[in-house]
Amino acid sequence: MTLPNMPLPWKYSALVLFFCCSLLSFGCGQKQQQSAPAPEAATDPFRSFTDLRVLENAFHTRQSGLQVTQRGVIVRVLADDDAGSRHQRCIVELPSRLRLLIAHNIHIAPRIPGLVKGEFLTFHGEYEWNRKGGVIHWTHHDPEGRHEDGWIVYRGKTYR
Secondary structure (H helix, E strand, O other): OOOOOOOEEEEHHHHHHHHHHHHHHHHHHHHOOOOOOOOOHHHOHHHHOOOOOHHHHHHHHOOOOOOEEEEEEEEEEEEOOOOOOOOEEEEEOOOOOOOEEEEEOOOOOOOOOOOOOOOOOEEEEEEOOOOOEEEEEOOOOOOOOOOOEEEEEEEEEEOO
16 A cells, blocks of 8 residues: 655655555454353352452451352362261352362252362352351251351352
8 A cells, every 4th residue: 555745744644644544444354253251150040159359358357257158169078077967068269369169068968069179150148257268057948047047159050
């Protein structure tokens, strides 16, 4: 492409304008891709997620007793805790990198079959501080109705 005789700064401006218009027309012709919602997010109408900063702050200030809702990646599946009421356990890592132990009471709620490292798990329960990150418990209904019900969503199914 040859440009007419014009001062040098105008030639550069014309080239920049041509380049920008080309990019815009290319972008407008492309089909917009929309990311599909995560399976658990689509089937998790119960609550909005707790801000990650709230959980980080609870960890750093050693705060406990917070009802929280969040989603994390399973980084480790642990053996059941058989002392007292049986608990199914796993460790999840939140997007903030904070790791939490999920202690799901299978004396009250159904066992979650086939927990797999690397998969997402959404939970609603009570946060209790510990030096490793914290524990989430009360991820089930309260048969006596004295505590807020909790739940876990895994592979699109809700366990409470």
